[in-house]
Amino acid sequence: MMQDAKPDAGPGLVQETIGVITQHIRAHELGPGDKLPSESSLAKELNISRTVVREAFRSLAAMRLIDLSVGKRAKVASIDHGAMSLMIEHGVITEQINVQQIYDVRRTIETRTVTLAALRRSDAEAESIMRHALEMQAHVDQADLVMEHDLAFHLDIARASRNPVFVVIVGAFQGVSRQSWPIGWKSRAPGEERASMIATHIGIAEAINAGDPQRASNLMSAHFDDSAKALLLAGLT
Amino acid sequence: MMQDAKPDAGPGLVQETIGVITQHIRAHELGPGDKLPSESSLAKELNISRTVVREAFRSLAAMRLIDLSVGKRAKVASIDHGAMSLMIEHGVITEQINVQQIYDVRRTIETRTVTLAALRRSDAEAESIMRHALEMQAHVDQADLVMEHDLAFHLDIARASRNPVFVVIVGAFQGVSRQSWPIGWKSRAPGEERASMIATHIGIAEAINAGDPQRASNLMSAHFDDSAKALLLAGLT
DNA sequence: TCAATAAACCTGTCATACAGGTTTAAGCTA
DNA sequence: TAGCTTAAACCTGTATGACAGGTTTATTGA
Numbered sequence: 001m002m003q004d005a006k007p008d009a010g011p012g013l014v015q016e017t018i019g020v021i022t023q024h025i026r027a028h029e030l031g032p033g034d035k036l037p038s039e040s041s042l043a044k045e046l047n048i049s050r051t052v053v054r055e056a057f058r059s060l061a062a063m064r065l066i067d068l069s070v071g072k073r074a075k076v077a078s079i080d081h082g083a084m085s086l087m088i089e090h091g092v093i094t095e096q097i098n099v100q101q102i103y104d105v106r107r108t109i110e111t112r113t114v115t116l117a118a119l120r121r122s123d124a125e126a127e128s129i130m131r132h133a134l135e136m137q138a139h140v141d142q143a144d145l146v147m148e149h150d151l152a153f154h155l156d157i158a159r160a161s162r163n164p165v166f167v168v169i170v171g172a173f174q175g176v177s178r179q180s181w182p183i184g185w186k187s188r189a190p191g192e193e194r195a196s197m198i199a200t201h202i203g204i205a206e207a208i209n210a211g212d213p214q215r216a217s218n219l220m221s222a223h224f225d226d227s228a229k230a231l232l233l234a235g236l237t
Numbered sequence: 238m239m240q241d242a243k244p245d246a247g248p249g250l251v252q253e254t255i256g257v258i259t260q261h262i263r264a265h266e267l268g269p270g271d272k273l274p275s276e277s278s279l280a281k282e283l284n285i286s287r288t289v290v291r292e293a294f295r296s297l298a299a300m301r302l303i304d305l306s307v308g309k310r311a312k313v314a315s316i317d318h319g320a321m322s323l324m325i326e327h328g329v330i331t332e333q334i335n336v337q338q339i340y341d342v343r344r345t346i347e348t349r350t351v352t353l354a355a356l357r358r359s360d361a362e363a364e365s366i367m368r369h370a371l372e373m374q375a376h377v378d379q380a381d382l383v384m385e386h387d388l389a390f391h392l393d394i395a396r397a398s399r400n401p402v403f404v405v406i407v408g409a410f411q412g413v414s415r416q417s418w419p420i421g422w423k424s425r426a427p428g429e430e431r432a433s434m435i436a437t438h439i440g441i442a443e444a445i446n447a448g449d450p451q452r453a454s455n456l457m458s459a460h461f462d463d464s465a466k467a468l469l470l471a472g473l474t
Numbered sequence: 475t476c477a478a479t480a481a482a483c484c485t486g487t488c489a490t491a492c493a494g495g496t497t498t499a500a501g502c503t504a
Numbered sequence: 505t506a507g508c509t510t511a512a513a514c515c516t517g518t519a520t521g522a523c524a525g526g527t528t529t530a531t532t533g534a
Contacts (some may be wrong), residue, residue, distance in 0.1 A: 249517075249518095250517080250518070251517085251518095285519085286517060286518060286519045286520070287519090287520090288517090288520090289517085289518065289519085290517065292517095292518095306526095307525080307526055307527090308525075308526035308527040308528085309526080309527065309528090311528095442508080
């Protein structure tokens, strides 16, 4: 099926094996859910040890290109933001990225997703988005609930954009957002300021429901201006 | 230093070990270049086999959170688009993402990077961007050269935005762009159409150099409209 | 003091083994 | 013969031990 991997010192056997596997997916036009060869069969075929194949599989699983589970064969995976989440978190932890930069990216992406959502959303999507906004309002006293519905709100909007790349990117930022969110929340005074922040979410949901991309986009942009400012006031560079 | 990993069947030893290592980076505030414990010492410390530690290291290396090299200890890595490139490519190959969707994301991101570049670029950056545009013009007969300078042009603009997240995202799309670029190029008639496409790049470079974010952004947006249309005409969904 | 050399350490790969989980095949029953 | 049960075959997760190089550290000799 596939040729032997050359015993090349350069990239390393594992790296080459990763290449062989991705090539295999390409060549056989595998899609999500399709099964890959077993570790042992690959090892025999490529004349390498199972150790190497395993490390290649692990690498691909780390990038979420394949799914592993015990006893069963590896499967081609659906796209998912898990790996990208970790990368972003790592960038923040090692101080290569700061929170303001993330908010700039989020604003850029999400003013687009909200525009597309207003144009393309299904009725069910519009309703789900609105529901999250209303839940935020209903539980304004429970920060954790507000946060979860806030995150779900933004992710649902990305989904309604019908572009999976936006979904992945928005999802990828949720990990770090979970950490900075409480800071922004605390920096807003209970009462007026918090209510206004939630009102903006409801306004966005209404604009999406009304199919008004311009208004949705303006509100989203204002929301991010506001959030970035709140974090800045709280001392988050 | 760290506690034993519980023999939990749930996430698996490797997954847990990945957690331990990222926690270690966090706890010790390690930055890019800092060294991690050796495989054997980690294995002994966590009472697990070196096999497990190795697979955890490989996973982190696949996500580009750490760098491995033979003989030397693993180091914390700088952010880099390698893993995200593979993820995107995988999404395209498995038909979970199409080229038009990628162009929408690129347009969204790059109308922002070009705006920031016009505001923040150093003189050296403005010059480098312009140079790539001029090289495209100078080698209009050699498609591969035009493409490489085109890609470098866009990446340099992202760098000039001074936001590493944009750089990673733009870089991540270059892999797939390399595959669709020739299609778009061929769909443009030699002479007028190709010259006009390159002229747009020069116009963008000029706008960045002139510090005119509005014009830069408009030109970039027009460029992506044009490119997406060219690919559509060539039959690329 | 400094440079050459040896020792200690480290990663990459291999072979083997075994405990479970999963799929497949065989066999048995009705 | 159809359907269910059970055993065999297969597969992944983890452990152990081994050895070839590459790298760092310590030693030694001038």
